[in-house]
Amino acid sequence: MASAIRLSEKGYRVRVFEKNSYPGGKLSELRLGAYRFDKGPSLFTLPELVEELKDISQKHDDSFTYTRLTEITRYFYEDGTFIRASSEPEVFASELEQKLGENRVLVLKHLKKSAFYYNTVRALFLEQSLSGVKKLFRLATLKGLLRAPRLHLFSSMHKINAARFKNPKTVQLFNRYATYNGSDPYRAPALLNLIPHLEFNLGAYLPEKGMHQITEQLYKWAKDSGVEFYFNHAVEKIILNSDRACGLLSNGETYPSDLVLSDMDMNALYKNLLPKAYSPKKLLEQEKSSSAFVFYWGIKKPFPELGLHNILFSENYKEEFRCLFEEQTPYSDPTIYINITSKYCKADAPEACENWFVMVNAPHNKHSEKIKYTDTLRKHVIEKINRVLKTNIEHLIEEEAVLDPYGIELQTSSLGGSLYGNASNSRFSAFLRHANFSKTIKGLYFAGGSVHPGGGIPLCLLSAKIVTQLIEEREK
Numbered sequence: 403m404a405s406a407i408r409l410s411e412k413g414y415r416v417r418v419f420e421k422n423s424y425p426g427g428k429l430s431e432l433r434l435g436a437y438r439f440d441k442g443p444s445l446f447t448l449p450e451l452v453e454e455l456k457d458i459s460q461k462h463d464d465s466f467t468y469t470r471l472t473e474i475t476r477y478f479y480e481d482g483t484f485i486r487a488s489s490e491p492e493v494f495a496s497e498l499e500q501k502l503g504e505n506r507v508l509v510l511k512h513l514k515k516s517a518f519y520y521n522t523v524r525a526l527f528l529e530q531s532l533s534g535v536k537k538l539f540r541l542a543t544l545k546g547l548l549r550a551p552r553l554h555l556f557s558s559m560h561k562i563n564a565a566r567f568k569n570p571k572t573v574q575l576f577n578r579y580a581t582y583n584g585s586d587p588y589r590a591p592a593l594l595n596l597i598p599h600l601e602f603n604l605g606a607y608l609p610e611k612g613m614h615q616i617t618e619q620l621y622k623w624a625k626d627s628g629v630e631f632y633f634n635h636a637v638e639k640i641i642l643n644s645d646r647a648c649g650l651l652s653n654g655e656t657y658p659s660d661l662v663l664s665d666m667d668m669n670a671l672y673k674n675l676l677p678k679a680y681s682p683k684k685l686l687e688q689e690k691s692s693s694a695f696v697f698y699w700g701i702k703k704p705f706p707e708l709g710l711h712n713i714l715f716s717e718n719y720k721e722e723f724r725c726l727f728e729e730q731t732p733y734s735d736p737t738i739y740i741n742i743t744s745k746y747c748k749a750d751a752p753e754a755c756e757n758w759f760v761m762v763n764a765p766h767n768k769h770s771e772k773i774k775y776t777d778t779l780r781k782h783v784i785e786k787i788n789r790v791l792k793t794n795i796e797h798l799i800e801e802e803a804v805l806d807p808y809g810i811e812l813q814t815s816s817l818g819g820s821l822y823g824n825a826s827n828s829r830f831s832a833f834l835r836h837a838n839f840s841k842t843i844k845g846l847y848f849a850g851g852s853v854h855p856g857g858g859i860p861l862c863l864l865s866a867k868i869v870t871q872l873i874e875e876r877e878k
């Protein structure tokens with residue numbers, strides 16, 4: 403939708419084909435009785451990327467409002483240790499000093515280093531297409547490459563964090579940021595330590611009506627910009643004329659077009675919509691990011707000890723990631739993330755109740771098969787919540803729905819339910835994402851979480867910006 407808004411405002415006639423009956427893909431919502439849930443993403447950073455779309459669509463629309471969070475996450479450890487991560491770096495550093503015995507100066511230095519990483523790679527990797535020889539010789543690119551030793555490209559995130567902090571709980575807290583793009587902190591490059599910068603220095607936010615408001619807003623601005631939507635229209639084929647994309651086949655009908663732009667998962671696109679001859683095998687065979695298992699629970703009791711974002715850490719983080727990425731099985735003591743938008747959005751749950759989005763990391767469902775471990779995982783999740791929060795949660799659940807990796811794939815076509823396309827476990831992963839255009843088929847372009855620059859809402863919005871620029875340059 404971000405690409406559609408940008409192209410429509412440049413004068414293109416844009417038609418969006420969506421297989422579901424609703425817009426938003428992973429960023430959709432679920433209603434259960436009197437409860438509302440954001441179905442997928444729960445953390446909102448870089449709101450200026452959404453603001454930009456409002457400005458581009460030239461609509462004087464003040465309906466998109468959001469709050470900057472003063473507290474980001476509450477962390478709970480099995481031994482009773484509790485950390486409140488304030489969005490104020492100084493306050494957060496003091497909390498880690500007081501509760502975990504860390505040197506607060508080191509914590510602040512870590513956040514500064516995080517800013518350095520981000521500012522170095524931003525122009526280099528995140529805001530432009532990596533393809534095209536000319537771009538490799540841009541000044542910013544060269545500068546970035548020269549700084550590479552300071553980027554710790556040859557160390558894992560865990561290695562750098564373990565060397566920097568003395569308390570394993572601090573290491574675990576900062577290692578967690580690898581999961582923001584579905585990676586394994588014990589293998590992912592230390593460069594991913596740029597992620598805390600987004601939360602602590604630039605800010606974490608929540609739209610006034612929850613995350614789904616981003617989808618609603620984009621959908622509205624797109625329609626206002628003249629974009630036409632075709633829901634319940636799965637694309638069955640991209641039609642080629644020699645080596646040029648010239649339209650789509652959907653619901654048995656042909657829709658001719660000058661260009662085709664897709665944000666669907668690249669594995670599904672090559673497998674289902676294009677002849678095999680065009681498949682970039684090496685890119686498609688890369689390791690996939692993790693998936694997730696989500697329980698949506700309507701809870702008939704308020705929990706004042708919980709905030710908007712809460713983490714109940716596993717005791718053995720390394721083993722958890724070994725299971726997820728090596729064994730490809732869920733872990734018996736999973737790290738649990740609980741997101742409760744009703745803490746801010748009162749309409750999301752009835753009075754004195756809360757809407758719990760309970761998520762655990764799950765392995766990529768390699769063989770796209772029905773999930774058999776739901777009951778066991780649910781039992782482990784409930785036991786852990788009861789243990790850590792000293793409650794009996796089962797009796798408080800009055801509404802329930804479940805989304806597993808198989809369901810994620812069925813609903814959005816992401817291979818094996820992977821949340822962020824290819825994993826970022828290798829130091830070359832930035833180069834192992836599909837480009838924003840096809841090298842073999844003219845007029846075919848790509849955006850979204852499985853192509854450059856990567857998964858997650860901010861990067862998907864950046865991919866829309868990159869691909870629009872590419873179309874302007876290449877299709878003059």
Ligand SMILES: Cc1cc2nc3c(=O)[nH]c(=O)nc-3n(C[C@H](O)[C@H](O)[C@H](O)COP(=O)(O)OP(=O)(O)OC[C@H]3O[C@@H](n4cnc5c(N)ncnc54)[C@H](O)[C@@H]3O)c2cc1C
Pocket residue numbers: 419420421422425426427428429441442443444445446635636637638665666667670694696761810813814815816821822849850851852857858859860862
């Ligand atoms: C549980 C969960 C939690 C997440 N948490 C966060 C978070 O906190 N923060 C964050 O930034 N990101 C998060 N993400 C990741 C984020 O949601 C994605 O990176 C992003 O939404 C991907 O957008 P996309 O447009 O690339 O793909 P999608 O949202 O998957 O959209 C692809 C669309 O294409 C449609 N489609 C597929 N095949 C066809 C076809 N043949 N014809 C027509 N339509 C088709 C699908 O129905 C879908 O609507 C999370 C994801 C999940 C699932």
